Amino acid sequence: MATISIKEVRKSYGNQEVIHGVSVDVEDGEFIVIVGPSGCGKSTLLRMVAGLERITSGTIEIAGKVVNELEPRERNIAMVFQNYALYPHMTVFDNMAYGLKIMRLPKAEIRARVDKAAAMLQLEPYLQRKPRELSGGQRQRVAMGRALVRDPAAFLFDEPLSNLDAKLRVQMRLEIKQMQRSVGTTSLYVTHDQVEAMTLADRLIVMNQGVAEQVGTPISVYEKPASIFVAGFIGSPAMNLIPAEAQGNGLRLAGGGVVKPRDVALPDAGRKVLLGVRPEHLGVVDGSGGADLAMKVAAVEALGADTLAHGHAQETGETGEMLVARLPGSTRVAVGDTLPLAIGPGMAHVFDAGTGKRI
């Protein structure tokens, strides 16, 4: 168990810088999820912590010790790979014991540790099997067992669930979380799946193009996204973003309409902004009195629990952004209806149109 401290870490391939100075301090026992679209540098960052990629500049400390120049084995970490990376010619037992054998632990100790991990992961019946005789979920468990037996300073997960089917993924997600809770080992977890990120993380690092756009708890990231990228990436369906201009006590939208969000601090008049509203924070109101937007429904997706209504708001004009509202499943909506929608109090986000940063 240990803290991990990443300070101004950069990575270049030749002249191409792919990580532009990421800093984050991970507390002992914390579960950190690094999330972002493919190519954002999240795996590279994890691999730098693991010691599989060289660090171009900056420092990484594990348990207070700078590990920049250390080999992976000297960093006291364990890693779970996307494709499991089990040794195909070894039994499950040998796969889990391999690292311990290299550490030259006594046989009885290895046996005890593997048995304990196998019990925890329900792998006992499979210890003498080869990886190819196991299902995907079982292989994933073996990969986790291999990390677990080493009792490392930190677990590193590189998209470990992306090869599993949806149902198994949900189950393994819970198991990973439980396992991490019970052993209390500091963990870094890379994923592109925002549901995984939200459910697993103590804190999230949202990465975009080699920059950590926001670091925070899942709820704080959801409630107060630091930029339009984070706003669009976290939450599904993605947040509605409407171009607008600040004006007195409201926001003038492109189509001419004016929206006056409640309980939201507005920027100075004349500033170009983006108004962000999550689909779940748009509610239908009776009559047009309390409505902020009047949306002409162009498409309806009934999901059962929710109904997603897509359409253009009159305030944004026919050519404006397509909006999405997530309404209760009981709402009856038909294409062609005009819905009077209100933005929940305090639920509007205002971003600078130029920098994309939250105001």
Next chain:
Amino acid sequence: MAEPVDSMVQNNRGSRLIAHAVLILGILIVAFPIYYTFVASTQSLQTILRPPLPLLPGMEFFDNYGEALFGGVGRIGGVPVSTLLFNTTVVALAIAIGKIAISILSAFAIVFFRFPLRMFFFWAIFVTLMLPVEVRILPTYKVMVDLGLIDTYTGLTLPLMASATATLLFRQFFMTIPGELVEAARVDGAGPMRFFFDILLPLSRTNIAALFVILFIYGWTQYLWPLLVTNRNDMNTIVIGLKKMISFADADTEWHLVMVTCVLAILPPVLVVVLMQRWFVKGLVETEK
């Protein structure tokens, strides 16, 4: 392995009979000369020289094989065939094992390490494919003479060991090993040689077995190089010995011993193939990953 494809092959009796007849005919054509060699190896020289040769084995089996193996054959300098067999076994094993060891290590270096001039070395190995022993035989011979390696096992085997083909084969196989597996081993704390012995070698065992069979036979049947590099009769390989036994004059050749030597020369490669067939086939068709 492959399931029978019923729909493709007419499953009626007639066509099956024809198919079997063709196959049996093929086997007869291939196997009869070998059988005839065996028959001849059990006859006395007089019987062989007075045609027709009987179709059934004669009574001289123990005499002929005993004389050839342990007695010493006149035309090859009184060396018994057992010495030739021993020489050939040493040569074939050394070539097969040496080639595999060298090529697996060089492929390991080329695939898993980044060092200066890596691609140069790869291409240098590749280019040697164009220089088989026959092409470089004179300079190689000179080097062997200068090093005093004529009539030694080293001289017989060393020039035949460097192998671009096997290096390429191992390189292709190593390239299919996922990078994650290498990284998992690194995280587990395995150094390069540990990774090689614990993971790479076990994964390559079917490839090694297939190569071993091919290279053993390659070494066993070498003719030109052993002919050049050996002068002493007791350093000959069996193929050379066989050639020396046959005289231009028919009556001057001890045909019964030649036939015995033939049978003995065929046996070890056949044994290697039969014993390693399972591995050999696996190595050719299956990739375990």
